[in-house]
Structure formats: C-alpha cells, structure tokens
Amino acid sequence: MNDLLPPGGTREAMNSIETVLRGLSGAGYIASQQIATAVYIADHLQKPILVEGPAGVGKTELAKSVATWLGLPLIRMQCYEGLDESKALYEWKYGKQLLYTQILKDKISSVIGETDGLAAALNKLHDFGDIFFSKHFLEPRPLLRALEEPGGAVLLIDEIDKSDQEFEAFLLEILSDYQVTIPEIGTVHAITPPIVLLTSNSTRDLGDALKRRCLHLHIGFPDEKLERQIIASRVPGIDERLLKQLVSFVQQLRMIDLKKVPSVSETIDWARVLVLLHTAALEVDLVRNTLNVLLKFEADIEIANKQIAGLTHKARADAGIAV
Amino acid sequence: MSAAVGSASEPLRRFLQVARGAGLRVSAAEGIDAARALDVIGFGDRVVLKDTLGLILAKTPDEKDLFDEAFDLYFKRDAFTGGGADEDEREPAEGQPNQGPQAGGDGMGGSSGQSLGSLLENDDRASLAAAMELAAREAGIENIRFFTQKNLYARRILDRMGLRALEREIEAMRQGGTPQGLTRAERLEGRVEALRDAVRDFVERNLILFAKGETEKFREELLKSARLSNLERRDLDRMRVLVRQMAKRLAARYAKTRRKRLRGVLDTRRTLRRNMGWGGVPFITVWKQKRVEKPRVMVLCDVSGSVAAMAQFLLMFLYALNEALSDIRSFAFAGSLIEVSEILEKQPVEQAITKIMEMIGFGSSNYGNSFADFEDGWMKFVTNKTTVIILGDARGNRTDPRTEIMARLSQRSKRIIWLNPEYKSAWGTGDSDMFRYAPFCSLVTVCNTLRHLERAIADLLEDAV
Numbered sequence: 124m125n126d127l128l129p130p131g132g133t134r135e136a137m138n139s140i141e142t143v144l145r146g147l148s149g150a151g152y153i154a155s156q157q158i159a160t161a162v163y164i165a166d167h168l169q170k171p172i173l174v175e176g177p178a179g180v181g182k183t184e185l186a187k188s189v190a191t192w193l194g195l196p197l198i199r200m201q202c203y204e205g206l207d208e209s210k211a212l213y214e215w216k217y218g219k220q221l222l223y224t225q226i227l228k229d230k231i232s233s234v235i236g237e238t239d240g241l242a243a244a245l246n247k248l249h250d251f252g253d254i255f256f257s258k259h260f261l262e263p264r265p266l267l268r269a270l271e272e273p274g275g276a277v278l279l280i281d282e283i284d285k286s287d288q289e290f291e292a293f294l295l296e297i298l299s300d301y302q303v304t305i306p307e308i309g310t311v312h313a314i315t316p317p318i319v320l321l322t323s324n325s326t327r328d329l330g331d332a333l334k335r336r337c338l339h340l341h342i343g344f345p346d347e348k349l350e351r352q353i354i355a356s357r358v359p360g361i362d363e364r365l366l367k368q369l370v371s372f373v374q375q376l377r378m379i380d381l382k383k384v385p386s387v388s389e390t391i392d393w394a395r396v397l398v399l400l401h402t403a404a405l406e407v408d409l410v411r412n413t414l415n416v417l418l419k420f421e422a423d424i425e426i427a428n429k430q431i432a433g434l435t436h437k438a439r440a441d442a443g444i445a446v
Numbered sequence: 447m448s449a450a451v452g453s454a455s456e457p458l459r460r461f462l463q464v465a466r467g468a469g470l471r472v473s474a475a476e477g478i479d480a481a482r483a484l485d486v487i488g489f490g491d492r493v494v495l496k497d498t499l500g501l502i503l504a505k506t507p508d509e510k511d512l513f514d515e516a517f518d519l520y521f522k523r524d525a526f527t528g529g530g531a532d533e534d535e536r537e538p539a540e541g542q543p544n545q546g547p548q549a550g551g552d553g554m555g556g557s558s559g560q561s562l563g564s565l566l567e568n569d570d571r572a573s574l575a576a577a578m579e580l581a582a583r584e585a586g587i588e589n590i591r592f593f594t595q596k597n598l599y600a601r602r603i604l605d606r607m608g609l610r611a612l613e614r615e616i617e618a619m620r621q622g623g624t625p626q627g628l629t630r631a632e633r634l635e636g637r638v639e640a641l642r643d644a645v646r647d648f649v650e651r652n653l654i655l656f657a658k659g660e661t662e663k664f665r666e667e668l669l670k671s672a673r674l675s676n677l678e679r680r681d682l683d684r685m686r687v688l689v690r691q692m693a694k695r696l697a698a699r700y701a702k703t704r705r706k707r708l709r710g711v712l713d714t715r716r717t718l719r720r721n722m723g724w725g726g727v728p729f730i731t732v733w734k735q736k737r738v739e740k741p742r743v744m745v746l747c748d749v750s751g752s753v754a755a756m757a758q759f760l761l762m763f764l765y766a767l768n769e770a771l772s773d774i775r776s777f778a779f780a781g782s783l784i785e786v787s788e789i790l791e792k793q794p795v796e797q798a799i800t801k802i803m804e805m806i807g808f809g810s811s812n813y814g815n816s817f818a819d820f821e822d823g824w825m826k827f828v829t830n831k832t833t834v835i836i837l838g839d840a841r842g843n844r845t846d847p848r849t850e851i852m853a854r855l856s857q858r859s860k861r862i863i864w865l866n867p868e869y870k871s872a873w874g875t876g877d878s879d880m881f882r883y884a885p886f887c888s889l890v891t892v893c894n895t896l897r898h899l900e901r902a903i904a905d906l907l908e909d910a911v
C-alpha cells in the first residue's frame with residue numbers, strides 16, 4: 124500500500140483505515156468505519172473535513188481525539204456572527220507598536236534630527252517604516268498559528284455555520300492552498316499542512332465553494348452496538364447489563380417524536396449519573412427522576428414521561444432481565 | 447497495481463455520470479478528487495469505496511440519500527454481470543470488462559470465433575452478459591432519457607450483439623429441413639427470446655439509473671409553473687417539498703443581509719469612545735452600520751373555495767420562511783375574518799390548514815365585512831413597518847367593498863401587496879372589485895403558480911432593505 128501514498132505530507136500513523144480506527148480508539152474515540160475513512164482520506168488528499176450532524180454526536184470530540192492520537196497541538200477557532208480576519212487570522216499589536224514608538228522617540232528624533240524640512244524627514248522615516256509592521260508586532264490568531272506550527276497541527280474551525288458568509292469566503296484560500304495573504308508582509312505558506320476539521324450544526328446552508336473544497340462527513344446517531352462501545356470507553360467500570368439497558372432505552376427514546384432527541388453526549392452524562400447512583404438496573408422511578416439529564420425541554424420530558432414504563436420494560440427485556 | 451489504477455478511471459467516470467443523473471451536482475474538481483481518492487483506497491473493499499465516494503461527492507443529507515441509492519443501483523448492476531455464472535466463474539467475470547473489447551469485437555462480426563449463436567448454444571451466461579454490457583456501451587446507453595426510448599436501445603444492443611446474423615442462421619437451419627437442424631433452431635429461438643427479455647430488463651435498469659434525475663427535474667419544473675388550483679392530490683407531497691426548498695433558498699439569501707456595513711462613513715462618536723484609552727488617537731475605527739429590519743408581515747388570506755388552494759401554499763411558504771421574517775400574523779377570511787396565527791404556529795402547516803378550512807373556509811366571501819372585522823380587532827397593531835399581504839380574488843359577491851377601510855389601512859401600513867390568483871383579464875369583470883382596491887395597494891400582481899409565489903415573496907424580502 125505504501126508505494127501508493129502521495130509524496131510528502133503523509134503521516135506514518137495513517138497507513139491504513141484500521142490504524143486510524145485503532146489510533147482514535149486509543150485516544151478514547153470510538154469511530155465508525157465511515158469516520159475513520161474520512162480521516163484517512165482527508166490526510167491522503169490533504170483536504171479539510173466538513174463534519175455535520177446533530178449537536179452532541181462528537182463532532183468537536185473527533186478533532187480533539189485526532190490531535191491527541193497524533194500528538195499534535197489542537198488549535199481551535201470558535202466561530203460566531205461578526206467574526207472577522209483580525210480575530211481569526213492576525214492582528215497588529217497596537218499597544219506594543221505604540222509603546223515602542225514612545226520608547227524609541229529619542230532614537231527616531233536622532234535619526235531624523237539632522238534633516239531639514241518635513242519632506243526630507245518623511246523620506247528618512249520611510250526607510251524605517253516597515254519596522255513597525257514586521258512579524259514582531261504581529262499577533263497570530265488561530266488560523267495563522269495553525270499554519271506556522273512546524274510539526275503540523277489539528278485546526279478545528281468550530282460551528283462554521285455561525286459565522287458570516289464573508290468569513291466563509293475568506294476561509295477558502297486557507298482551505299484549498301493552506302496559505303494566507305497578509306497585505307503588509309506577504310503570503311504565508313503552511314510549514315506542514317494542518318489537518319483541518321470544520322464543524323457545522325446546519326443552522327444555515329454553507330456555500331457551495333466551501334463544500335466543494337471539503338470532504339463532507341455526516342455523523343448521525345450511532346447504532347446500538349457502537350453507542351455501547353462509546354459509553355463503555357467513556358464511562359469505565361460501568362456494569363455490562365446496565366450499559367445494555369440504558370443504551371437500549373436511549374435508542375428507543377430517539378424513535379419518539381421529540382423537540383430535541385438525546386445525543387451521545389447526553390447518553391454519556393446519563394450513564395455517569397447512573398453509575399454515581401450505584402444503579403444495578405433501570406427502574407421506572409429512577410428513570411423519571413433522572414430524565415432531565417437526557418431531555419432538555421419541558422415539553423419533551425412530559426411526552427417521554429407518559430411512555431417511560433413501556434420503554435423501561437423493553438430496555439430491561441433487551442438486556443435479558445426478568446421484569 | 448498501476449494497471450488497476452488506470453482501468454479504474456473508466457468505471458469511475460461512468461459512475462460520476464450516474465451520480466449526476468441521480469441529481470447530485472458533481473463538479474470536475476470533485477471528480478478529480480474522487481479519482482485521487484481511489485488511487486489511495488483502490489476498488490477492493492466496497493464499503494470503504496462507498497464511504498469514500500460519499501464523502502467526496504455528496505454534500506448534504508439529501509444528497510447522501512441520493513448517492514446511496516445511485517451507488518447501490520450502479521454496483522448491483524455490476525454484480526448482475528456475474529449473476530448467471532456459477533460460483534467459481536464469478537471471479538473471472540469481474541475482470542471481464544478488460545477482455546471485453548477483443549471478445550466482443552469478434553462476436554459482432556458474427557462469422558468467426560465466439561458468435562452469438564455459439565454463446566447462446568453453450569449457455570455461456572458470463573460471456574453473454576459481458577457482450578451485452580459492451581454492446582450497450584457502444585450503443586451509448588448512458589444517453590437514454592425517456593421510457594419511450596426503451597425499445598430503440600434494446601434493438602440497438604441486440605443488433606450489436608449480432609442478432610441479425612443469428613436470425614439468418616436460424617432461418618437457414620429451418621430451410622435445410624433436417625430434423626437435427628430444426629430442433630437446433632427451435633432451441634436457439636427459445637434462447638434468443640430469453641436474451642431479448644434480458645436485454646429489455648437491462649435497458650430498463652439503465653433507464654432508472656441514467657434518466658431518473660432528468661425526469662424528476664422535468665416534473666418539478668412542470669409543477670413550479672402549474673396553476674396551483676389545478677394540482678392533483680398525488681402532487682401535493684412533492685409540492686410541499688418544493689415549497690420548503692424554495693423557502694429555504696430565499697431565507698438563506700436574505701437572512702444574512704440584515705446587517706450591512708457602510709464602509710467609508712465613520713461613526714465619529716463610537717470611534718472616539720472606543721479609543722479613549724489611547725487619548726483619543728483613533729487606532730481603531732468604527733464604521734457606521736445600518737441595521738436592516740426584518741419585514742413584519744400581516745397576511746390576510748381569502749379561504750373561500752376558489753382561492754383556498756393558493757392560500758394553503760402562501761401560508762406554507764411564509765411559515766417556512768420564519769427565520770427571515772420577524773413577525774408574521776395571519777388571518778383567514780371568507781364571510782368574516784379570524785386570526786389564525788396561533789393555529790399555524792402550534793401545528794404543522796398541513797394540519798393547521800385543514801383545521802382553518804373547517805372553521806371558516808368554503809363560505810362565500812364578503813370582503814367588506816372581513817375588512818371591517820380586521821379594523822375592529824387588529825388595525826391598531828399595524829405600524830409603518832408592517833407589510834400587509836392580501837391574497838384573494840377580490841370577488842365579494844356584490845357586497846359593499848368598504849374601500850375606505852383599505853384607504854386607512856394603506857395610510858397606516860408600510861405597504862399593501864395584493865396577490866390575485868386570477869388572470870389580469872378577469873379583474874374587474876362580474877363581481878370583482880380588484881380595480882376598486884388597486885389604488886390603495888403598492889403592488890397588485892397575478893399569483894397562481896409556485897413561481898409567482900416565489901417571485902412575490904422574494905420581492906417582499908428584497909424591499910425590506
């Protein structure tokens with residue numbers, strides 16, 4: 124397989140989909156085959172991954188786990204409405220510039236001291252002009268930091284759908300060529316192309332240009348088996364039978380028409396709560412009392428409350444416990 | 447390995463075509479990405495192959511579904527190639543497309559080597575399937591678009607497989623008259639019949655594969671410009687999907703223009719405030735911004751028999767747009783007027799509309815009376831930021847049109863848009879009061895198809911600036 128790898132840029136750890144699966148699970152992330160394929164292909168084609176899916180299925184977690192596994196720094200950029208270049212890419216250190224001009228006042232006046240006339244002084248200053256707009260006065264923000272990381276990095280652009288459309292367009296240069304242009308300095312190329320993950324909750328449709336530059340990974344809710352693995356890895360020491368019951372319960376809950384169905388992160392929280400309460404098996408009352416961990420809307424809890432008995436019964440039956 | 451990569455591009459190219467046919471938008475760049483990805487993962491594992499192509503080609507959940515369908519159809523077809531063969535023959539069948547050109551080339555000549563006749567006689571299904579694939583490719587099966595072309599393509603494929611020569615051969619056998627020849631001819635004829643069926647089947651599958659997207663698109667175009675009152679029940683579901691798509695597109699287009707930056711106009715006050723820390727030296731400039739208001743909308747829908755179909759879609763449209771509109775209040779009227787906002791908010795639009803219709807619909811309309819109801823109850827909520835949309839045919843069954851209420855409404859509101867499902871030529875005829883109301887409206891327009899509706903609502907959003 125190795126002779127097929129594109130030259131350069133490929134990390135040793137990424138030599139097959141199985142190693143990706145194993146590596147991620149080592150970092151505590153139980154990935155589906157599809158997720159592992161996405162990470163593998165992204166690294167080989169050097170393309171960003173756009174991860175979409177409902178909240179709480181582990182989109183952000185994926186980036187963290189990739190970083191942990193590969194031992195790369197994770198650089199995270201949270202998007203929000205109004206985010207612009209100065210916060211995402213770089214900013215001039217105004218304060219430092221100001222301070223330096225004050226401190227160097229004497230030096231500056233000595234440099235231009237001998238000249239007579241404003242024009243001559245200006246000309247003199249021009250020769251030094253770029254000093255204050257050099258890299259020393261540049262405050263690198265997440266995107267620039269990711270490019271400058273010598274060993275590569277994992278760049279997580281979180282909730283890209285919250286940003287403005289203009290910002291999305293601005294990202295295109297980075298995403299396709301791994302470079303950015305700073306007017307005063309020039310174009311900065313990535314030393315090692317970072318692994319880029321973008322996440323979106325689909326609150327708005329992203330532009331086609333952005334989508335075309337990315338691999339599109341849709342993470343849905345895991346199936347029962349995968350979810351059990353995830354919980355077992357996240358909540359160590361959980362009893363096997365309890366695990367079966369609670370996952371089966373949550374899976375059934377997702378079938379009900381709710382405003383917001385519980386996602387994996389809620390299942391994990393619930394599992395932790397149940398372990399803390401030393402639960403051996405699901406009981407109707409216990410479920411009723413802890414339901415607010417799973418469901419976040421009053422209306423949802425009301426709907427679910429009516430069906431708890433049935434769901435619990437079925438969950439226990441699935442786990443093979445006599446009722 | 448490199449040979450395999452080379453031959454990989456042909457199936458991929460064909461699959462991309464299938465994907466486009468299924469309605470995916472696959473750009474050339476994505477095609478290149480797919481080819482590069484295939485170089486990395488190869489064709490070996492179908493699950494990995496599906497995941498990989500899905501990652502690159504399908505970019506929304508809808509597209510993922512389309513992709514899955516297209517992928518399964520396309521590769522099921524491949525599996526069929528070896529379908530008739532025994533288990534041990536299946537392996538070579540996979541590689542057949544590579545040998546295809548030589549084998550098929552001879553077969554077409556019909557005189558030497560593996561002729562169609564001998565293939566049929568030996569019942570060599572693997573080779574037959576391969577020959578069929580090849581003939582189909584030569585006949586340009588990927589250009590098939592309409593079901594009427596089925597026979598044409600089936601005929602072309604059979605011709606290329608050398609059926610005519612075979613038919614002549616069979617004829618010659620019969621002419622020969624020997625009992626041996628007759629039984630042979632009979633047997634062959636039976637097999638030819640089976641072959642015809644197989645080819646027809648094959649063409650049909652390809653039609654689904656390559657033409658599905660086209661016919662869907664065609665149908666949707668048709669629906670968009672069909673009169674809404676003429677729609678058939680079976681089209682309603684599709685219409686709902688279309689309305690939702692259109693609304694989503696409009697909302698995406700206008701949701702983000704709300705905050706416009708007017709570059710070049712300095713906000714002096716805020717700039718000074720911001721730079722107090724530096725003794726008022728303006729390091730950071732603040733530019734004036736203009737906030738664009740979301741339109742506030744009040745919709746008055748005539749739900750008497752003639753306009754009801756239209757009203758349903760207008761309401762569906764507006765409620766799907768709720769992210770781009772800040773405040774919708776909706777009213778339904780026929781003989782009198784009631785507010786229906788709450789019903790529409792609480793229930794899915796389809797159910798809400800049936801409920802509204804039960805409450806008030808299908809009576810004979812009385813515009814004057816309904817406007818009076820509106821003035822009594824809700825005129826006070828109309829501000830100079832409110833856009834009032836009235837949907838109706840303005841046929842008040844010869845009751846008093848109460849135009850003076852319209853005059854007051856037009857003074858209070860930002861503007862009044864009147865959408866009339868009747869064609870312009872019918873306005874003002876019979877009991878239509880359209881021309882009496884028109885002077886008070888800032889826009890009166892014909893609106894009876896989904897297209898019209900989309901345009902009217904786009905205008906509404908556009909003018910909000």
